[in-house]
Amino acid sequence: MSILTVGTMAFDSIETPYGSVEKVIGGACTYISWAASYWCNEINLVSIIGDDFPEEEVRILQKRGVSVEGLVRVKDKKSFYWSGKYHNDMNNRDTLVTDLNVLAEFDPVLPESYKTSQYIMLGNLTPSVQQSVLNQLVGKPKVVVLDTMNYWMDVALDELYEVLRKVDVLTINDEEARQLSGERSLVKAANKIHSFGPKFLIIKKGEHGALLFHDGQIFFAPGLPVPEVIDPTGAGDSFAGGLIGYLARTGDISFNNMKTAIIYGSTMASYCVENFSLNRLKTLKHEEIQSRLNQFRDLSSFETRELPPIQN
């Protein structure tokens, strides 16, 4: 089953306590496509780049089953550029530079062959661009996953509400869930957000893991403690890529399978942070993915025994 992924392809300059890199490959769509490519080799990519983006990076994606018919390369313009610096705790970062460049004119047009894609992953973008992609689909896809952020809640809330009506799975962080719902309790926030459209709400909490809410049920995916987080950039998008990839591979969007998909997403995120840019994601082996999945299972499983009550 084919995946449609829409989002940025970019250059990032990143500073973390472990070092810094200049103008390395980044962007939501890049991370999503790489992470998803371990489960699915029919990925329809929609993005925009300038003529500074290396052709080799596009070619290796194609070799992994990614169609780039929907990738627009703009002559004499630069690719989207982001630069940021992480604080010591790696949970917070400051944006130093955001140069939209070609992204300012991103108005995605789906090639005919993309329009019946069944697994839709909309990376964090202007809600009206996300909406426009959904409007071009023919028929109802199996699942629509949307990523967004607090910025769009501040500046384009009405457009965000509009697109959310067509979304099955929303991925945001805990503060964003509170902002979007106006509720302090995440349980109440989830109920309210379900009423906006998304039947599934995934709350990403970084090193603290992720929560899945659906129809009164809750799943908690742990964060895997790792010896060193080198660079958290792209972790959320790697998570999304693993999630949509696994859903497409299994064709099952039940609550039960969504749990496992989240663990696969967490697995990709946990590898992503081990190195800068896509360096680690590009070299993964299937055995490594499976062995980390087992680590996640061991991490949160425990035994219960029946204990007769004592007399007080």
Next chain:
Amino acid sequence: MSILTVGTMAFDSIETPYGSVEKVIGGACTYISWAASYWCNEINLVSIIGDDFPEEEVRILQKRGVSVEGLVRVKDKKSFYWSGKYHNDMNNRDTLVTDLNVLAEFDPVLPESYKTSQYIMLGNLTPSVQQSVLNQLVGKPKVVVLDTMNYWMDVALDELYEVLRKVDVLTINDEEARQLSGERSLVKAANKIHSFGPKFLIIKKGEHGALLFHDGQIFFAPGLPVPEVIDPTGAGDSFAGGLIGYLARTGDISFNNMKTAIIYGSTMASYCVENFSLNRLKTLKHEEIQSRLNQFRDLSSFETRELPPIQN
């Protein structure tokens, strides 16, 4: 098997977004004893109170199997008093008042019958007081659990190091683990803290759950998302009480059983926050404890299936 619990018994005045209470019953030792009393009815309590502390509160603890031979009541003095205000997110609070009162002269003397207690739970106190309790024990107890906080790392680090050498299980939060070890990564922090003495490190992360580190192995206990946290005061001590109570009940301090003990601790903490003071902890039924344990199990369990690798 008998538990020894040492810590404060106090009055608290608390303000949360849900309301406020004045001079209600609190204190680490009170929460620990109540939580542990659901698994064990041989609890040796060591604490100090003034003559303002209600006799009725002492009497109901005795009825639950708590020995108060080690409880000192000081005439014409007041009990320890703490007052605090929680922020909107409930994860942070400001201390408004700390009146040590009788706590300033707390120099615990263990009654003879306490000295062979096997399950030792040292609530957050001056490290030298915690040390003095351990020095009075006869023979080696089965397990020593110690709770502490950043304040003692700031003002009594050498004494803290000293007592840690005799501790099996240390419970602190993530920032405190980083401070104590000087390591950013919790995995590295755990290794370093193991070398100070504690073979088990429990990192409490409030709503984000808890981590257990032991001998290169990790367990992640999820935080149970609840519709409303009314008052987080005492959650950490209820966790400790559930933990030591379950360990004493099962007599098993293996890594595997420690995992389950942490889930029982989380269960008690999740009930504690449902109401002010000990109101909820005092009314628990065994069926409620067991049913929440099942909720914790469901919360983090997922299915795996073997997927053949795809061809890229």
